Amino acid sequence: MTVERYNPAETEPAWQAVWEKNGIFQTGNDDPRPKYYVLEMFPYPSGRIHMGHVRNYTMGDVVARYKRAKGFNVLHPMGWDAFGMPAENAAMERGIHPAKWTYDNIAAMRKQLKSMGLSIDWDREFATCDVEYYHQQQKLFLDFLKAGLVDRKNRKVNWDPVDRTVLANEQVIDGRGWRSGALVEQRELTQWFFKISDYSEDLLQAIGRLERWPEKVRLMQSNWIGRSEGLQIRFALEPDTAPEGFSELEVYTTRPDTLFGASFMAVAPDHPLARKIAETNTQAAAFVAECQRMGTSLADIEMAEKRGYDTRIRVAHPLIEGHTLPVFIANFILMDYGTGAIFGCPGHDQRDLDFARSYDLPVIPVVLPDGADSAAFTIENEAFTGEGLMINSAFLDGMTIPEAKEAVADKLSKAAFEGEPQAERQVNFRLRDWGISRQRYWGCPIPIVHCCDCGAVPVPEEDLPVRLPDDVSFDKPGNPLDRHSAWKEVPCPKCGRPADRETDTMDTFVDSSWYFARFAAPRAKTPTELTAVDAWLPIDQYIGGVEHAILHLLYSRFFTRAMRKTGHCSLDEPFDGLFTQGMVCHETYKDAEGHWVFPEEVVIEDGVARQRETGAPVTIGHIESMSKSKKNVIDPDHIIERYGADTARWFMLSDTPPERDIVWTEAGVEGAWRFVQRIWRLVAEASEEISPTVENGGDTGESKRAQDIRRTAHRALASVEDDIDKLHFNRAVAQVYELSNQLYGYWNGREAIPFTPADSAAMREALTIMVQLFAPMMPHLAETCWQALDKKNLVSNAAWPVLDESLLEQTVITLPVQVNGKKRGEVTVPKNADKSDIETAALELEGVLRAIGEKPVRKVIVVPERIVNVVA
């Protein structure tokens, strides 16, 4: 019999319409079933989806559909991370309003996502640029402000003097603004900060409890938070050398043990002491200015020579009576970390050593490497940072490093000569407060009014939202809000006198730090609805790219804590399970002139690549992650048009483990397409030939073949279940392939020995299971097959098949038999056979006897239900 080819162009939109009409993916908040919240990181509405989206949302959809079948009330929403610079760039380049550009893009991408057949509750959709969303975000800001979680302070920022805006570090390329190309300046600006550093310790500690997070991400966050334990020491300035108002210099160190090796002090160029000196000392001022011009890019830092300016100030060594140390302003000291000042111990810190060599400062070794001779030990060009025992250090001599650290901390933190302790133990973090001010139009306005008399005044809640004005122009650089006087000039909410709105908007990372909570009650008149958010969170499975391992995921963890503190939710960890998927890659192509060429324009025959139109030769380059700039992109729309969404989804899940990068190949897609057709042929043919009435009528116990068919199906069921639970989609795919191959085998076998009614019933059951196993991955094909199998409901609504455990049990098992660790045969024995019986059977095998030869059998190891090994 011939079966018509499966035509996804027809079936896919039809099934999508059926799903939508029946609203089967809409999720209620008052459902008695256990909840399961699966979320993929929401997309930025750039205009078109790319293959990375296809991979990400396919994985999430498999989990969502699987959990739904398993009886969970599944929340699987979608939204848009819609604020940000590209919309403004479009406005500047093409004169389109950012809002129009964004909402047009959303419409286009929503259509594309729907064509993938994702089981999403579209009723909960929102964009972060919707006024309803950023209104609530402004409330959160005010609540955070009230709770003391917001700060306003000066901070150095990257300033682009041409575009007149602050740039993120990622937007500074080789010291120049990425758009304007202008040399970026370091400027101090007053900015709004979220006090994430208040939670440094908590955010770090809690990482230990994130068991369903990738180890890699947990480590990255730990390192980013960067906890260190040390000693904060105050060095007394020599009074006759110190400027007015300065009597001591505070430093933070993790190596108090090396204090006797100190030979200088250094402060950051923007340290208060350095500034004070620069006020009156032109040479110092020149040096500070030079440091500030220095770029912040990696290359600059690597190239930069350690340089300093000797201030002539001296400090007293806290442990050596009468000994003083010079104080430098140095270009390698960061004001951001610790106290912005250090003591330099050249013997045991490479940076300090480089500096000491340039300025001819003493190098005193104080830690002796194990086994070295103290008389002969000197430091040349490499500082010693290893383990050892203390030398040249008075009362510390002979101690280990930890002992010496303790001893110094002890001594200095107890009241010293004058009664005041000179130091205290201190824990420091690398994590900085989160600066959220952006000099941008297309973002959430910060709800603050600046008044000459009252200062920064929060906009009263009843006056929210602070809406973005529509009538803005992008013909000049800078922030259009700044020059929009009708919007900007308002009376002070407190005193009523003329005042100015805050014209900065929030970092878009704020928007994405709580959207997952908003999905629980997306239309609520408060940021969250407490019962809903507490019922849905934490997210059971969050899926996204590893590029968000630090920023987005850390900010969201902070935000959840802040929301808890302000009563907007009752938990502090938003993401129970996290999965970071790999990227989608493709070969790259270049023409003779070295221009990138799209894969669609390339034909490859016998390994030789040519341009489709012209036949001109093309060189095949490296496989790299898909990017517009290299043109190695495949448009998901074209793939869906040609092969259907199921083929694209199936290919995305096949072969490569989800956390690794996948290479998109034409041949691979063709393979997936062939499988779609193969499945359809099997199901269509078999379902037509086997009457549905046999389903429950057959006596399955009668036929060995029926038993085998059922066993095959249930084994696959157990495996696929396990694989999806562990997100091992590539293995689940392999299981489905294997099952379909086996079922084909049985089906073709009927030509030799016709099916009994029991066989037919078993076949029907097996096919039903097979369709359900791939339904989460290829939902449209599954619905069509389901219909062919005469099922009345939708497979998307069907309960997951129940595993018949009894079929997995085996009464006889086949054990491999090894001789000295090499396989020489196998024995088939009853499952509960005695070890001695197994041994006897194994020693009778021809291959085993041949391998043993003349050697005596020394030992036979029988591992029950595993293996037999004969030692000869």
Place this chain on the structure above:
RNA sequence: GCGGGCGUGGCGAAAUUGGUAGACGCAAGGGACUUAAAAUCCCUCGGAGGGUAACCUCUGUGCCGGUUCGAGUCCGGCCGCCCGCACCA
């Protein structure tokens, strides 16, 4: 520099966590069907060697060594690649 991960056929990968290495897919080769092609189906497919044959032998998971009856998996030492952070005191 610091931290982490990974090395298995021509390729993507499996291997129940110490128990038959290479499941499954792609590519390749051979065959069937066809006037032909597409589609489909069957066979072969880590390497070397042997046999008329069903098969047999040796070898093989980056390299060297160790533990074990048994190592892709555990331990020690190298080599190579990838990722993250990076003047953090």
